[in-house]
Amino acid sequence: MAATSTPGTAAARATRFNPRVLAAGAAVALPLLVVLLLNLRRDPHTVRSPLVGRPAPAFSLAPVGGGAPLSLESLRGRPAVINFWATWCVPCFEEHAALTAAARTQRDVQFVGIVYEDEEARTQAFLQKRASSYPSLMDPEGRTAIAYGVFGVPETFFLDRGGRIVEKHVGPLDSRTIAALVARARDGAR
Amino acid sequence: MVPALGRILILLALLAASAGALVGFATGARPSGAGWAWARRLAYAFAALMVLANLVMEYALLTHDFSVGYVAHVGSRSVPTWVSLVSLWSSLEGSILFWGLVMGAYIAVATWQNRHRYPEYMPYAVGMWLACGAFFSFLLAGPAQPFATVPGPPIDGPGPNPLLQNHYLMIIHPPFLYAGYVGMTIPFGLACAALLVGRLGHDFIRPLRNFLLLPWIFLTVAIVLGGWWAYEVLGWGGYWAWDPVENASFLPWLTATAALHSALLVERKGVLKGWTATLVIATYLLTVLGTFMTRSGVFNSVHSFTQSAIGPTILVFLAAALLFAVALLTVRVDTLAAEGRLETGPSRDAVFLVQNLLFVLFTFTVLLGTVFPLVVEAARGVQMSVGRPYFDKMSVPIGVALLFVMGVGPALPWGHATKEQLRRALLPPLLTASMLAVLGFALGVRNAWTMVALFFGGFTAQITLSEILLPVRQRMRARGENVLEALRQAQRRGRRRFGAYIVHAGALLVIVAIAVSSTMGSSKEIQLREGETMALGAYALTFVNADRVAEPHRESVRARMDVSKNGRSLGTLYPRMSRYESQREPIGTPAVRTSLTEDLYVSIQNIDLASRSVGLLVLVNPMVAWIWIATAVMALGGLVALVPAWRGETVAVRVAVPSASASAEGSR
Numbered sequence: 001m002a003a004t005s006t007p008g009t010a011a012a013r014a015t016r017f018n019p020r021v022l023a024a025g026a027a028v029a030l031p032l033l034v035v036l037l038l039n040l041r042r043d044p045h046t047v048r049s050p051l052v053g054r055p056a057p058a059f060s061l062a063p064v065g066g067g068a069p070l071s072l073e074s075l076r077g078r079p080a081v082i083n084f085w086a087t088w089c090v091p092c093f094e095e096h097a098a099l100t101a102a103a104r105t106q107r108d109v110q111f112v113g114i115v116y117e118d119e120e121a122r123t124q125a126f127l128q129k130r131a132s133s134y135p136s137l138m139d140p141e142g143r144t145a146i147a148y149g150v151f152g153v154p155e156t157f158f159l160d161r162g163g164r165i166v167e168k169h170v171g172p173l174d175s176r177t178i179a180a181l182v183a184r185a186r187d188g189a190r
Numbered sequence: 191m192v193p194a195l196g197r198i199l200i201l202l203a204l205l206a207a208s209a210g211a212l213v214g215f216a217t218g219a220r221p222s223g224a225g226w227a228w229a230r231r232l233a234y235a236f237a238a239l240m241v242l243a244n245l246v247m248e249y250a251l252l253t254h255d256f257s258v259g260y261v262a263h264v265g266s267r268s269v270p271t272w273v274s275l276v277s278l279w280s281s282l283e284g285s286i287l288f289w290g291l292v293m294g295a296y297i298a299v300a301t302w303q304n305r306h307r308y309p310e311y312m313p314y315a316v317g318m319w320l321a322c323g324a325f326f327s328f329l330l331a332g333p334a335q336p337f338a339t340v341p342g343p344p345i346d347g348p349g350p351n352p353l354l355q356n357h358y359l360m361i362i363h364p365p366f367l368y369a370g371y372v373g374m375t376i377p378f379g380l381a382c383a384a385l386l387v388g389r390l391g392h393d394f395i396r397p398l399r400n401f402l403l404l405p406w407i408f409l410t411v412a413i414v415l416g417g418w419w420a421y422e423v424l425g426w427g428g429y430w431a432w433d434p435v436e437n438a439s440f441l442p443w444l445t446a447t448a449a450l451h452s453a454l455l456v457e458r459k460g461v462l463k464g465w466t467a468t469l470v471i472a473t474y475l476l477t478v479l480g481t482f483m484t485r486s487g488v489f490n491s492v493h494s495f496t497q498s499a500i501g502p503t504i505l506v507f508l509a510a511a512l513l514f515a516v517a518l519l520t521v522r523v524d525t526l527a528a529e530g531r532l533e534t535g536p537s538r539d540a541v542f543l544v545q546n547l548l549f550v551l552f553t554f555t556v557l558l559g560t561v562f563p564l565v566v567e568a569a570r571g572v573q574m575s576v577g578r579p580y581f582d583k584m585s586v587p588i589g590v591a592l593l594f595v596m597g598v599g600p601a602l603p604w605g606h607a608t609k610e611q612l613r614r615a616l617l618p619p620l621l622t623a624s625m626l627a628v629l630g631f632a633l634g635v636r637n638a639w640t641m642v643a644l645f646f647g648g649f650t651a652q653i654t655l656s657e658i659l660l661p662v663r664q665r666m667r668a669r670g671e672n673v674l675e676a677l678r679q680a681q682r683r684g685r686r687r688f689g690a691y692i693v694h695a696g697a698l699l700v701i702v703a704i705a706v707s708s709t710m711g712s713s714k715e716i717q718l719r720e721g722e723t724m725a726l727g728a729y730a731l732t733f734v735n736a737d738r739v740a741e742p743h744r745e746s747v748r749a750r751m752d753v754s755k756n757g758r759s760l761g762t763l764y765p766r767m768s769r770y771e772s773q774r775e776p777i778g779t780p781a782v783r784t785s786l787t788e789d790l791y792v793s794i795q796n797i798d799l800a801s802r803s804v805g806l807l808v809l810v811n812p813m814v815a816w817i818w819i820a821t822a823v824m825a826l827g828g829l830v831a832l833v834p835a836w837r838g839e840t841v842a843v844r845v846a847v848p849s850a851s852a853s854a855e856g857s858r
Contacts, residue, residue: 014388016524025516033509035561036482038568040502 050149051165056082056157057147061137064115064123070137072163079158079185080110081178084145085136086118087126089153095172096130102178103134109182114139116153158185193258196246198338203239203290204327206232206749207320214317218386219308229316233301236323237294241471242379244291247284247336251277256347259338260284266349267640273355279364280350282485282500283336288364290326290370297323305312311383311394325507333499355744355770358781359419367439371477373405374442377449378474381467385518388525390456390463399453400832402470406446407828413439414700414821425778425793427713427809429817430704432581437560438480441553445473448549455542458604464519465546467526471515475552478508483560484630535606541599548592555584569677586639592648593701596694597650600657615653623649629841643705650698658691681830689831696823703816713809715795720802727810729790730754734762736799744770746779747797749804753783753790765792788812 051057060071083099085092103111113136115123120138127136139145148157151170158167158181166185169177210232217225251260251274254267264281265274279288297319304312330336349355380398384390390398416436417429430436442478449469452462533539559580559732601615626648627641635641644802661680665671671679681688715727718733725731750764752759763781770777780793788810 014525015521018520018524021523022516022520025512025519027205029512029516032479032561033512035506035702036505037566038503073312 015136029046051157052168056163058160059137059142059144059147060113061114061139061144063129063135064120070112070135074158075110075112075119076163077161078108078110079161079182080112080163081182081185082148082157082159083111083113083173084116084148084150084153084155086153087122088118088173089116092154092172093130094152095174096132098173098175098178100131100133100173106182109185110134112137114144116145116150117142123124127149156181157166158182160185160187192246192250192255193337193339196243196250196258197331199239199243199246199328200327200337203236203243203294204331206235206239206322207324207327210236210320211324213318214313214315214320218310218314218317218383221313226309226313229320230301230305230333233297233316233320235319237325237792237828239857240290240294243330243337244278244287247278247287248275251275251844254347256343256345257340258336259340260287260336262340262344262347264350265347267346269349269355270742273350274360276361279368280360283334284335285364285368286326286329286485286500287336288321289368290330290369291373292365293319293323293375296373296376300379300401302395308394308397309389310389311380314383314386315376315379318382319375322375322379329503329507333503349770357419357483357704359415359422363412363415363419366408366415370405370407370409370412371439371442371480373401373408374446374474374477376401376405381470382518384463384526385467385522388522390467390526392457393629395453395456395466398466398470399450399457402446402450402453402473403828405830406443406450407447407825407832409439409443410828411821411825413443414817418818421791421814422782423779425807427780427781427791427793427807427811429814432559432578434560435480435484435659437556438476438483440558441560442476442480444474444549444553444556445469445476448546448553449473451542451549452546455532455539459539461530461532462546463526463528464523467523468519469546469550471519472553475508475512475515478511480503482508533604534614536602537607538599538602538604541595541602545592545595545599548588548595552585552588552592555580555588559584589701589704590639590642593643593650593698594646596698597646597653600691600694601653619649619652622652625649626651630706635706637709640705640709643702647698647702647705650694653688654691654694654698658688658695661688665823682730686831689827689829690775691826692830693824694827696820696825699820699823700817703813703820706813707811707817710813711809711811713807715805717803717805724806725807726808728756729808730757731763731792731806731808731812733804733806736797736802736804738799739766744768747799749794749797749806751781751792751806760790763790765793765794767794767797784815786815789814 056072058072060069062069081099081102083095099111099113103109105160111134113132113134115138117185123136123138142150148155154170154172156169156173157165158169160166167181171183173181210229213225213232214229217229247258247260248262249255251265252271252375254261254265254274256262260281260283261837264277264284269277278285279285297316300319301312301316304315308315346532377398379392380401384394413436416439420431421427421429433840446469452469454464455462456466482501485500485504527640532543569655584683597619598616601619603611603615607615623645627645630644635644661684662673662676665676665680666673714724716724718724720733720735723730723732730753732752734752736747736749739746739748744769746766748764751763751765752761753763754760760783763783765781766779767776768779778794780791782792783790789812791807791809791811793807793809795807
């Protein structure tokens with residue numbers, strides 16, 4: 001394109017180099033391009049939770065179908081996986097099997113489901129049909145979900161032995177991701 | 191079959207645009223009648239192919255042909271026909287196709303209109319336009335691929351984003367935005383042509399200005415339509431959030447507005463030529479930046495489309511366009527020598543300069559706030575948002591200063607103002623200024639910035655009105671015409687000036703309405719059970735009941751709210767919460783009762799049919815309706831200023847020099 005800027009017509013005036021324009025243009029254009037380039041691979045929809053690295057918010061919730069409440073304190077001493085889910089959430093079905101299988105094989109880790117914005121009867125029916133290897137807790141009025149800053153379901157928190165949140169995963173989990181994140185929860189926070 | 195046809199049309203468009211760009215540049219450098227004829231033919235061919243490709247896509251959407259990739263992605267048999275029709279611009283790939291249509295239309299019109307004029311400039315301009323057209327065709331042929339073939343097409347598709355199905359404004363906001371965005375390609379091409387030729391006289395500034403004004407009108411309307419849509423659909427009660435993509439549409443508007451003003455100085459005084467070309471080029475680059483922001487997935491926003499190869503491709507184009515622009519300006523800007531001198535004393539000239547600098551400052555402020563989170567993310571890996579406080583803090587003083595300048599400028603004479611002239615120009619408007627401020631105070635305004643905005647608003651309003659009426663008064667006095675006849679004659683003879691002041695009147699109203707609505711509102715969040723009543727200001731709202739409404743593509747729960755003000759019934763509002771097929775998150779639709787003084791805004795936060803309770807966000811927003819009205823006034827003013835210039839050269843000369851209008855009028 002530079003070739004076209006050399007005067008071809010009689011009317012075109014001579015090219016004159018203006019270093020100030022070049023400097024000003026470069027000062028605006030180059031940083032802008034660098035910043036945009038560096039951010040190209042970023043997914044803005046993953047919001048890092050400020051809770052990671054901190055003690056998990058306490059809760060004490062009744063399991064689906066009734067029974068003695070389960071509290072966060074009772075999970076101390078072993079790593080835990082807290083999965084927020086709902087029966088109306090399609091990705092939650094997808095990860096349910098993987099979570100159930102993981103809870104069966106990894107006996108030293110406590111898996112807990114917390115039901116997000118759903119009715120107890122529907123949840124119970126769902127669990128009976130699909131079978132589950134870990135407790136799911138009702139969260140009336142979504143207080144625990146709010147305390148954990150849950151944005152949508154599924155979201156899963158991985159806690160170390162001391163009850164600290166080591167990792168937060170947004171979206172459905174598969175077996176490999178569960179294994180990797182549970183391993184980090186076992187190691188504890190670095 | 192249909193996908194293949196679409197792909198062939200896109201490839202032909204790419205071919206026409208690339209060849210036309212080359213022919214255009216070659217003809218610009220080495221003028222030839224045949225070259226220019228071919229450049230034009232290829233421009234028309236590009237436009238025609240884009241129209242055809244869009245028609246094919248519309249056909250596929252309306253016939254639910256799910257073998258077309260884009261239709262499988264956004265189409266659905268369960269949506270109403272109008273939704274299928276507008277699905278063309280509801281998602282990423284289709285919107286780029288639509289973009290091509292708008293671009294083709296602009297290029298064809300601009301080429302046709304100037305086919306016998308500006309023989310030195312036009313080949314370069316067509317070359318630039320088609321180079322841009324070639325890029326978008328490439329985007330459609332490669333990374334975007336709306337016409338990709340779907341093997342084993344699905345029986346039904348998911349339908350477009352429910353947010354876009356929710357309100358009729360979504361039918362018109364994107365076309366206006368594209369007409370604004372894409373239209374900036376035309377002045378960009380003209381400015382580059384002026385730089386390449388090395389001349390920007392007061393003849394060529396005219397098409398530049400007119401083709402800047404047309405997309406400017408569309409962009410102005412589009413920005414406000416977007417705000418209106420957010421207000422009517424998103425349910426948080428506001429119209430502007432400094433969302434990165436809102437900023438993306440605002441940035442080119444700022445530079446285009448600055449360029450429209452500096453073009454006037456080019457025309458009248460022969461100064462600021464290089465500066466005006468720079469502003470026009472910057473406007474185009476900012477539209478490309480905005481395109482990148484919306485389509486790359488780098489920014490998180492209601493507007494952002496999902497990630498794809500399109501983002502990187504647009505970034506490459508942005509980089510190429512930026513570097514080309516900087517190189518072109520570096521070697522050519524000095525060829526646009528000034529013919530006159532800019533007065534620096536107290537004068538309209540100086541105010542024009544201040545106004546331009548304010549707009550550029552505004553542009554940098556918004557650009558910095560938009561990009562800064564990305565800098566922090568890249569440098570420290572920390573996510574942060576600059577958010578409203580920064581933008582509000584920065585934009586309020588600039589906006590108020592612009593409001594003031596909009597009054598001072600027109601009040602001052604060109605050249606150099608004497609002390610006496612200054613006194614006579616600037617003292618009388620203080621009357622309306624004080625009146626409006628006192629009125630505001632009496633009505634309860636306590637916010638300092640709102641008071642300042644009212645004061646300057648009154649100041650500028652008086653000057654603007656007297657400028658609109660000045661020729662009318664002169665005619666009435668000199669010729670004894672009645673008010674209506676004088677108004678009609680005066681606006682016919684000085685339409686550009688008349689239109690410009692109407693735009694100013696609209697703009698000042700927008701600024702005042704924003705100042706008042708953003709500081710004088712009240713709101714309440716409340717949980718109500720059936721039969722309960724809440725009060726906010728003079729309003730009382732009773733939650734009568736909730737019911738379910740089923741439509742083919744969505745199911746809604748709506749709350750029936752009886753509304754009264756000061757005990758007098760105002761009827762019923764139905765805010766609703768809708769769940770669309772194949773979407774898990776429900777979407778609220780607020781109910782808004784609009785009046786000239788204030789809006790009552792009712793939005794559902796949560797609703798439960800079983801327990802018969804509803805969580806509401808209720809707001810009283812004063813003067814919001816005036817933002818929409820004033821925008822219509824601005825658009826109208828823009829059209830008034832544009833139309834005579836559109837009719838032909840002689841009219842344009844006539845309106846350019848008001849003092850010569852009588853003789854030009856006689857020659858018609």
